[in-house]
Amino acid sequence: MRRWLDGEQPREPIPQILSELFSERFGCVVGIEDLGLRAVHRSPSVSGVDLPWAGPETVALIGEFSRSDLMLARRGFLGTSLGLSAGPALIEPMQRWLVPSPGGQPGGAKAAGGGRTRRVSRLSEPELELLESTIVMFRAWDAQCGGGLRRKAVVGQLHEVTDLLQEPHADAVSRRLFKVAGELAQLAGWMSYDVGLQPTAQKYFVLALHAAKESGDRPLGSYILSSMSRQMIHVGRPDDALELIHLAQYGSRENATPRTQAMLYAMEARAYANMGQPSKCHRAVKMAEDSFADCAGGDGDPDWIRFFSEAELNAENAHSYRDLAYVAGRSPTYAKMADPVMRRAVRLFGQEIENDAGPQRSYALNLIGMATVHLLQKEPEKAAAVAHEALPLAKRVRSERVNNRLRKTVDTAVRQFGDVPEITDLGERLATLMPDNPETTGPGRAV
Template identity: 85%
Template structure:
């Protein structure tokens, strides 16, 4: 059941039957076991057990903005994730926050930290620490380079293959953050923690663990604040915004993007600014506001045109290439078409931009380390544009190209979007020979495709 550290015996079970309250996480595990056995949800209360009060590390997003608490919360949450990685345990203990419950706590990201604090602790407190730093400069550089490797794995293989490795590395970093470091080292460690937590959130999002993803994003933002890296914080907020669009909350997505733009207005590179404008356009598109969407698309293009090799872009934004810019803008137009009742006007706008994105991602995918998942997602996007333009034959031809990619990339987003596109094509054009063939091929490929590496379901 994913909790090998827990064991029991008949005498302990007898005590539970006599009324003894087992400690966490046993009530949650029992609930999962009975739910699987009976094929319906059996809550903890249904078993006659009490739901334990959950610490902030496993509930809610309104967390204290202070270094020591951030370290503790990341450590507890990553440990829980590693121990109870199955969706039935950690996943059901979380709920996805939205609206003011999400936005208002995130706004405190901009509140200045008290002066004289290094990594959330005063210099005097840091000096009293009993654990002396054991981290050398080369080791810290190796930690930072490891994140680059993890990102490449995610882009090539999807979030399901290496997520636990990222979470494990994050947990190790929280151990290092409990030691005494000079302020520059402490800030770099918090930056590492922020990037790892964001990546753990992104991978969780990719495989459908939405509440878990949001929790990591929130913890990442807290770590970024301790590092003093405003652009990193804006990037984390953009990931949260993308998730809100995915779950149908574009208004929340827009609030998060505006917060990111305001917070990084004086420090973000043109590439980061372009990415934020592109996400703003996605939010406006899903809200059905075409004029504001067009304006944001234009601002994204203008900002991207200002990118230069010497801008000093951090590794986390280097994914935002010309291919990614075209992909985001094409999806904005495609989303406008959906919101406007499958409008052919917006679908026509999306078509050439989506073709360009697919062309560029295809070139990247042919190279070692190319973004396989992005290529697959944009092929699916192009297939949906063909459907919007009532071109089922072209849709089927493009969607067929995704099938081998979907088998290699462990991404629930790819699998779900491909299934939805194929189902729509079969429903609307089920007599077209190319669509019939696509449906048959997809049934074989998706049935035999590997899972994401963790027990997940669509959200």
């Protein structure tokens, strides 16, 4: 360490490991340069988010990254080969999502053809529909079971789709395949985010956005950007989150359904809340509610946005108020505003999971969110009651977000109200049911 302080540069992967350790410890992105060290250049397929916006390169990058993930999907590899981008290094490359592609043509067929004339493959309509329906199934699994159970299956399916994209297809088929690749890459990123693989998640999100651009699906791109925005809130970068959401809103302004618009406004509110801007947060919450009120059954919502139910709307808005309370020094005013909205979210999620096929993870996260609101209002007995409800759900779903959030909430309760019998009992039950130490993946808020 003394030699490093004197100016000597440690060899790779030491700088990246130090960056990750400090980022985990402080709950925000600490870059290699922030430590006074020099970052070593790596190929775009391994690290970085500033990738070429072209179909053939997108196919190659997704194929290479998904293959590496499948072969070396352990924290030892992923942690030392990736870094989390933030600030201009993240935002500026994503802005090129809006730049029209040359000729407006997808690039999958060209990737394999190398400029030669080749017979277009005969991928049948039933085969395409089967690929698309598989994504719906994977999403349902993720909502019910958490990202840890089926992540590798999603990555494997994504890799298979890149193999298909290496073949020549009619333009319409290529666009549909790129859309499938974009949705699968987004889901792989979301599952990686859920289990705490933050740099891996970000790389999948970026690749998903590239695939969505090739498909010509702007609303899908906006959804991917919203996932990136949520991740930035999770790692303590709400200003980056806001930039990403505004980019999503601008890019999909002409063709996003009211449900998608409502989701984007709700995420905008989350960003403003974490930036400590209550008036702008309130405005975004109202816009989310108004847009959601315009939703109708015949809006033609794609499957990826159907998760955004009335329960999700209330959950996002409640967490915005809760986050405002945190930013304002545990303000009882904002905690009181969050209380009825969070209660409504918990009740609605409870109704959705009555048949055991609903969003178990979302229900667990919002039970935990309700517990945090009770703690903010100095109601430890009520906090313990809802946290007890979350425990069996946390045990059932494979989600680091749920586990870490529950542990942090219980730790806070024990620290503040350790003399309350209900809190003592909660801490003991948590230690019995979930004895493993949590892996810190970000600041202590459910996102």
